[in-house]
Structure formats: structure tokens, C-alpha cells
Amino acid sequence: MAENTQSADAGGPSQRAVEAGVALGMVGFALVVIVGSLQVGIGWGDEGPKAGFFPFYVGLIIFAASVINLLQARARIAGERLFAEWSALRQVLSVVIPTAIYVAVLPWVGIYFASAVLIGFFMRWLGRYGWALIAAVSVGVPLAFFLVFERWFLVPLPKGPIENLLGL
């Protein structure tokens, strides 16, 4: 991501850099798997192969395949090919970040209230709908989920202070 010299929206990370990064990440993952396997033993125990036996070789294969992928990222991908433009990545983040917040607050505010806010946020921000429709959908959908899951399937979902206030 060094070549960010152009205007903010036109450029982006190169495909080659991202692929190399992914391959490096996998090499790291492989090392973690190999170390974890060595910790529990990869040899032959009383019950046959030890617990680390299978994951150890899996880790080795990930390592080998990722090293090849890393080398091929340099050899096979044109340097000027973009992974995605910054503006597109901003769009992706604008979904990831609200969703991350949604996931993070779930245990505390309850899934129904959080869902209502998430749906309302997207409808207002992406769809620019009127508040009446937003209110109808963002309240109606969690309510429908409530009926389906808590009443029909009898699956309790995380609830927070709002749900408790309503006596659900």
C-alpha cells in the first residue's frame, strides 16, 4: 500500500500486495498449527498416532502451498492490477464497521433492539427511506423474528434491558 500517491479514490492496494499478504498470513497460520501440534505430540502413542499427528502434516501442507502461492503472487500477477479501489473498500468498511459494532453490543443490548437499530441505520443511510417506513420495517422485522424464534421454535435469543422493559 505504498503507492498511494494519486488522489484518494482512484488508487487502491495492488492485487499482488494483497495476495502476498494473504499467503504470508497463511504461512503464519501454518506455523501456529505446527507449533500447536508439536505441543500435543505428533508421534506414535498408546492409542496410535498422537493428537498432533494429523494437524502437524496439515500445517506442513498449508506452509508448502502458501510459500508457492507467495512466489506465484510475485511471478504471475501484473503489478498494476488493483485489488479494489479505495472508494470500493470504503463501501465495504461501511458495512463491516456497523456490523462489527452490532456484533459487539449484542450481548448487552439484546439482539432485537440491536437488529432494529442496524436495519434502521442501513435503510436511512443507504436507502434514504422515510422515517415511517424505517420505523415499520425496523420494528416489524425483529418482532417477526421474536415470534418465529421465541414463540414458534422456542429458541431464546440474547435479550437486553429494552426487551426486559417490555416484559419479554
Place this chain on the structure above:
Amino acid sequence: MEELTNLFHGFAVVLQPFNIMVMFIGIILGVLIGVLPGLGGANGVAILLPLTFTMSPTSAIIMLSCIYWGALFGGAITSVLFNIPGEPWSVATTFDGHPMAQKGQAGEALTAAFTSSFIGALFAVIMITLVAPLVANFALKFGPAEQFSVYFLAFCSFVGMSKEPPTKTVASMMIGFALAAVGLDQVTGQLRLTFGFESMLNGFDFLIAVIGLFGIGEILLTIEEGLSFKGGKAGINPRVVFQTWARLPRYWATSLRSCLIGCWMGISPAGATPASFMSYGIAKRASKNGDKFGSGEIEGVIAPETAAHAAGTAALLPMLALGVPGSPTAAVLLGGLLIWGLQPGPLLFVEQKEFVWGLIASMYLGNIAGLIVVLTCVPVFAAILRIPFSIIAPLILVICAIGAYTVHNSVFDVVLMLVFGVLGYVLKKCNYPLAPLVLAIVLGDKAEETFRQSLLASQGSLTIFWANGLVGTIMALGLIALFWGAIQVGWTRLRLAASPASSGRA
């Protein structure tokens, strides 16, 4: 002939008004569950199991097995329309089903998918009815080495058939195996790869991975490419249905092959998911239009759907006859039998004739009911497509989150789902195939277990995988599949060398 008498007695049981009602309720619930990603067949059956305690075991198994058929049908709907596989076995259906929907042929794709499902199921049910004792006997001889060789073949087919670079397929698949290995080791009962984190004790559930990689990942890809949600239009009407039906007989060879693959994979514990992939891969190799696969070829819908449904149905055979479930959903159904006080196994055919043949009869009628329900109810699902992206996107996010949560009632799973989602987006953009990763998480434990049991039997010698004709043949097929790409390149070069004038660029 005795079987035929029993079967007709079974039909009489199923055709009682209460059982017919239960059958339709089961199918509709099943389709709903199959359409909602995360509420899978196994999951849905497990959740609904307590509702059946008050019924007779026969009505209960009719309802639960119909939920299973419904889920098998329903998985195709989201695969074709949204490119989100509702079930792991409908992943392969997305490859051609979704491009067809994008080309405006969603109706054809759905009709082909449903009809193929029906044909696959019918074939498997007939097989169960006729050759149950024979096949059960054969599968009884399967040792761990044979089981592992079947997994080996399924995974090698991935590498050979994938259009992505083989090292990327291998890396993706092996990451799946590594994730499956996290947690409690099935054989020694030892904890591994948890690094002291309590939340990792239970390992990674493939449902979470599927919801994240396919559900969330797809939303991110869609949003990156602009805000249009690429759901195809589902113009399904009687005319489209009959036109598609008129086209289907042309692909009888693909259908028959897929039925056979499905039944084989369903009876052996490989299950519906590898069956659908293998069938897709082989159809791609065998078809005249093989190079068009992936761009919306109707054969690419027929092959995986037929095999998946045949396998899903055939998976009930070892469960009933041997007490060995052939699929996760079959395992849940097996749990149901035990709760109702029935002992699965060969004795069931002797002691609980009404139950067994009622179930088998309900497979015939349930699939006919399923076909009618999905063909007529698709417009309801088509209505979902007219909802704008800014409403459907948060809805799918919420459904995914709820789906991920309900798998183990764990908020940590929802976090994992999001991580898998971002990972899925990046991997997909880097041309790593995601299906092998998911399949490896699903089958990882079983593949490892059979591998280690085989080695245990042979005192660590790999020669056990060539020890007899059966296992040797399957392993050899696996190796051919693994190096299929290289074999093809070599073959092309040989031919080019032999006749340099007759061919252009390969």
C-alpha cells in the same frame, strides 16, 4: 414381494389425513429452514424434534423426514437466487444456478433444481426399497481405510476439478482441516490447538464458517461492486416449468450418473455435500459444454442437485439398516428414534415394520408433496427479490447473526461469523475457492479419525490404503483426480507433439 406388500401397507399409513397434514407442514417448514441460511436441515430437525414427542413415532418421523426433504429443496432457492447456499450441499448449485439467475433464467434454474432433486430422491428411495439388504451388507464391509479413501477421493476431486490454482485449493482445504482439528481430539480426548483459549474448546462449527464465508462474504462482495443486490428474477410459471421439463430428458445421462454418485456417496458416510461436488466436477468433465460450466449451464444445476438429494435420501439407508447415520441430519433423526424408544438397526425392519415402511412410503409421497410445494411457492420467494438492497442487506446480516447464534447459543460464534465473513471476502477476491475449506471443516474430524484408525490397524504403515482391491481402486482414482490438471496438460502436449499441424493453441 413381501417388501411390496409392506410398502403398500406403508402407503396406507401415510395417506391417513393427519399424516398427510403433518407431511405438508414438515415440507413447508423444511423449505423455510433450507432458505434461511444458518437454520440448516440438521439444526431445524433438532429444534423441531421436541415438538414431535406427543405424536406417534410414525407421524413424528414423517414430519421430521419431510423437514429434511423440504430443506434439501429449499437450499436450492437461495443458491440460485442469491448465490448464498442455504445448505452446504447446495454450494455446488450456486456455480451455475446463480449465473443462470443473473441471465434472467432463474425460473429454468429453479425448475431444473427442484425436478433434479425430485428425480435424485426418487431414484434413491427406489434403491432403498429394492436393494436395501444388499447394499447394507456391502457397506458393512467398509473399514476405516475404505472410508478414508472415499474422503481422499472427494478432496482430491476438488483439487483436480477446480479452476483455481491447485496450491490455492490445497491451502484453502487444509486450513479447513486445521480448523476442524481445533478443540477436543476425538480419538485421545486430548485438547489441541486451543492455546489456552476457552472459547476454542469446542472447535469451529462448519455452520458458522458457512454463514460467515458465504453469507457475510457475499454481502461484502456485493457492496464493493456497487449497491445493486444481484438476486436474479424468478419468473417461474407453468410455461417455464413445462419448457424446462421438456429440456430435461436430454440430460438423462447426467441425471443417471448423478443419481448413482449420490446413492453411493450417501450410503458410504461421505454424504450429500461431497456427492454434489463430485457430481458437478464429473458432469463438467463429461459434458460437451463442460467449458461453459460456471457461466450458467443447466447441466451444472442438474448434476449437483440430483446427487445431493439422492445422497441425502440414501443417507437414511445405513441409518435405518445399520444404525450408522450417513449425514448430520440423519444423525439427528437417529437421535429421534432413540428418544421415541426405537432401536435403529436391522431389527427395526423386523420389529417395527409399520414404522420403517411408513417412513419409506413417506419418502415417496413427501418428495412429490415437496416438488408441488416448491414449484408453486417460488413466487413467494421471488417477492423477496423485489425488496431493495438497503433493506435486504441488514436483514441478511441479522438473519446470519441469529443463525450463527442459535447454532450453539453463543455470542462468540457471532463474532467468529463476522471474522469468517471478512476472511471470505478477501479469500474470494484472491481466487481461493471457499467450498473446499467448508467441506474440510465438516469432514475433517471423520477423515482424520478414519485415517488414524487405518494407521492404527496397520501399525503406521501407509500400505493399508493399497491393501485390497476396493480401497486401492478408490485411492488410485483419488490420485488421478488430484493430478488431473497435470495429466491433462501432459496429454495435450503429447497430442500436440504427435500432430503439430492439426491443432491451434491449447
